[in-house]
Each structure stands twice: as C-alpha cells, then as structure tokens.
Amino acid sequence: MKKVVAFVGSARNRLTHGAVRLFLERLQEQGAVDWEIVGLGECNLGTCRGCKLCFEKGEEFCPLKDDRDALIAKMEAADGVVFATPNYMFQVSALMKIFIDRLGFCGHRPRFFGKTFTSIVGQGIFGGGKIVKYLDFVGACLGFNVVRGSCVTACEPMTEGEARGIETTIARHARRFHKGLQRPAFPVPSLLMLMGFRLGRTKMKIELDMHNRDFRHYAEKGWFESDYFYSVRLGLVRKLVGSLFDRVAARASRNRQADACVAAQGFRGRHI
Ligand SMILES: Cc1cc2nc3c(=O)[nH]c(=O)nc-3n(C[C@H](O)[C@H](O)[C@H](O)COP(=O)(O)O)c2cc1C
Numbered sequence: 192m193k194k195v196v197a198f199v200g201s202a203r204n205r206l207t208h209g210a211v212r213l214f215l216e217r218l219q220e221q222g223a224v225d226w227e228i229v230g231l232g233e234c235n236l237g238t239c240r241g242c243k244l245c246f247e248k249g250e251e252f253c254p255l256k257d258d259r260d261a262l263i264a265k266m267e268a269a270d271g272v273v274f275a276t277p278n279y280m281f282q283v284s285a286l287m288k289i290f291i292d293r294l295g296f297c298g299h300r301p302r303f304f305g306k307t308f309t310s311i312v313g314q315g316i317f318g319g320g321k322i323v324k325y326l327d328f329v330g331a332c333l334g335f336n337v338v339r340g341s342c343v344t345a346c347e348p349m350t351e352g353e354a355r356g357i358e359t360t361i362a363r364h365a366r367r368f369h370k371g372l373q374r375p376a377f378p379v380p381s382l383l384m385l386m387g388f389r390l391g392r393t394k395m396k397i398e399l400d401m402h403n404r405d406f407r408h409y410a411e412k413g414w415f416e417s418d419y420f421y422s423v424r425l426g427l428v429r430k431l432v433g434s435l436f437d438r439v440a441a442r443a444s445r446n447r448q449a450d451a452c453v454a455a456q457g458f459r460g461r462h463i
Contacts, residue, residue, distance in 0.1 A: 193372050195226045196265045197273035197311075200287025202232035207313035210343045210361055211275045214311060217365035229265065231286040234258045238289055245296035249404045259293045271307045271372055272335065274326050278314035278342075283322055291329055300408045301334030304421050305376035308333070309368050310340030311361075319344070332387075334420065336378060338371035340364070377421050385429055386436050388419055393440035398448065 197215065201207040208228070215226045237255035244252040253259070266272050276287040283291070297303070310326035312319040319342035330337045341364040345353035380388070396415050399406040409415055418425050418433065425433065 192223045192225050193270040194268060195224055195271035195273065195372075196269040197226065197228045197275055198231055198262070198287075198290060199228060200231045200274075200276035200284040200290065201313070202230075202286065205313075205347075206343065206345055206349075207275050207277045207311065210311050210313050210357060211273065213357070213361045214273070214365050214368075217362050218369055221365065221369035224271075227265070229262065231290050234262065234290075236262075236286075236289050236293055239292040239295065246299050246405060247403055250296045255293075257293070262290070263294070263297070266303060266306070269306065271309075271368065272303070272330075273309055273311060274330065275311040275313070276322065276326070278312055278319045278322055281318040281321065283326065294333060297334070298329075298332045299405050301332065301420060303334040306335050307338060307368065307371045307374075308335030309338040309364070309371070311364070312340070312342040314342060314344050315346050316344065331384065336371065336374065336376070338368045377423055379423055379425065379429070380419050382429070382432060385419065385425075385433055388414075389433050389436035390440040393437045394444045397441060397444040 195215065195218065197211045199208055199211055208230070211228060215224070215228070218224050219226070235257045236259065237257045240254070242254065244254070274287065274291075276283040279285070282288070308327075308330035310323050310330065312322045312326070323340040323342050327337045327340050341360050343357040343360055345357060392409055392414050395406055395409055401407055401410070412420075414420065418430070
C-alpha cells in the first residue's frame with residue numbers, strides 16, 4: 192500500500208485543509224492509500240536565521256531545535272508527499288515558507304529521490320497558479336518526481352458552483368497523482384533537471400573543498416563523476432548536452448574565482 196503525507200500551511204480547517212482531504216479521499220478511490228495530514232500550524236518550527244551552518248557544516252549543527260527532523264522522517268517514510276498552502280498575498284503562507292526554509296539544506300543535498308510530489312493551493316480570488324509552479328519547483332529541487340499541482344478557488348461562504356469546480360479540479364488532480372505514484376521511481380531526468388545537476392555539481396567541485404559539507408556529500412555519493420543523482424541510462428543527446436553543461440559551469444566558476452580575487456584585492460585596497 193502506498194503511503195502519502197500532506198503538509199498543510201493553513202492554521203484554519205477550511206479551504207486548503209478541505210481540498211487536501213478531498214484529494215486524499217479521491218486518491219483512495221483509485222487504490223488503497225495510507226495517508227496522513229500534518230497541519231504545520233500545530234508543529235514546532237523555528238524561523239531560519241540564515242547562519243548557513245546546515246549548508247557548510249551539516250544540518251545537525253542547526254541552532255534551532257524543533258520538529259524539522261521528525262517532519263523529514265515522515266517524508267522519508269512516504270511514497271507520496273503533498274505541500275498545500277493558502278494563497279497569502281500571491282505567495283505561500285508564512286507557515287509553509289518557514290517549513291520550506293527549514294528544508295533548505297535538502298535543496299543543496301537533494302534526498303527524496305524515487306518519491307512523488309505534488310502541491311495544492313487554496314485561494315479566494317487569484318494568483319495561485321504561480322504558487323503551484325513555485326511549490327512544484329521546490330519539490331523538484333528536493334529530489335522528488337513532481338506531478339503538476341492544482342489551485343482551488345472559493346470565497347466564503349462557498350457557492351455550489353465553486354464547490355463543483357473544486358470537486359472537478361481535485362478529482363482530476365488525484366487521478367494524475369495516482370498515475371504518478373505508479374510510474375518508474377527513477378526516471379530519465381528532463382534536460383532542465385540534468386542542467387541543474389551538472390551546473391550545480393561542477394560549480395561545487397571547483398569552488399568548494401572537503402571543509403564544506405555539500406562538497407563532502409557530493410564526493411561520498413560519487414556525484415562529481417556520475418551522470419545524474421541516481422543511476423540512470425542517458426541517451427546520446429543527454430550525454431552530450433550534459434557534458435556541455437559541465438564545461439559551461441567549469442568556465443563560469445573559473446572566471447568567477449578570478450573575478451572574486453580581483454574584487455577582494457580592490458575591496459581591501461579601498462578600506463585599509
Ligand atoms: C493575509 C491574507 C492574504 C491573502 N491574499 C490573497 C491573495 O493574494 N489572493 C487570493 O486569491 N486570496 C488571498 N487571500 C484569501 C485566502 O487565500 C483565502 O481566504 C483562503 O481560503 C485561505 O485558505 P484557508 O481557508 O485554508 O485558510 C488572503 C488571505 C489572507 C488571510
């Protein structure tokens with residue numbers, strides 16, 4: 192049985208929670224699913240202070256002691272993950288953003304490969320389409336296989352027409368997600384994902400060293416030499432384009448290092 196965990200960034204039990212419950216019920220109709228809803232409003236999550244210790248030394252050095260690791264463990268134990276948020280001023284809610292920031296180091300060292308991700312946005316009027324795209328992009332950066340999310344719209348009190356619209360959108364979304372859960376866990380990456388991997392790892396290889404946790408992680412995983420994050424057969428086009436991305440990133444990093452040296456000398460000169 193597939194396990195799905197949904198993280199909801201609304202402190203109210205209204206539109207977003209309702210859409211998530213409907214989504215999980217519709218998903219269950221497609222096949223047996225074991226699910227859990229986690230209300231981020233009930234979790235203890237600190238606000239990231241930007242020290243970057245998680246990037247540079249390791250996540251265990253984070254000064255915040257909160258529910259971060261317990262929530263990550265829930266994702267690790269799941270086959271499918273949903274991030275759901277209300278639209279607040281054309282963005283995710285603060286609850287959802289705090290959660291995403293706590294996962295920042297997983298953006299540097301992605302780990303949720305083989306798992307399926309999607310997003311749900313609840314809103315009163317408009318602007319949620321871009322939030323869905325943002326959340327789906329976050330899911331991809333964390334390593335998930337992403338199924339396009341959806342946005343539901345309703346004012347309070349909800350009209351019958353709005354309720355029907357939500358039902359249709361969510362039923363379609365649940366079917367899409369169910370198909371996603373059945374797809375191969377380790378697909379051939381899109382060119383965009385391949386580009387992200389190659390540019391990132393080449394930059395890291397040139398600009399960082401063993402003192403840095405990201406560097407050590409990539410070295411341990413063999414990601415400085417591998418075709419992609421996980422073992423996958425790339426066709427000729429992806430192999431060629433992949434090595435082109437490596438070369439472009441290497442040149443940009445070397446130029447950047449040279450420029451940074453000059454800038455540092457100039458900066459010191461102006462201030463001494
Ligand atoms: C601070 C705040 C900002 C909001 N900004 C937007 C917005 O930019 N666009 C929109 O369509 N709805 C906006 N809304 C309306 C919410 O998206 C809407 O009330 C939604 O139902 C909230 O989700 P919930 O019912 O799960 O709490 C905003 C609501 C609040 C409280």
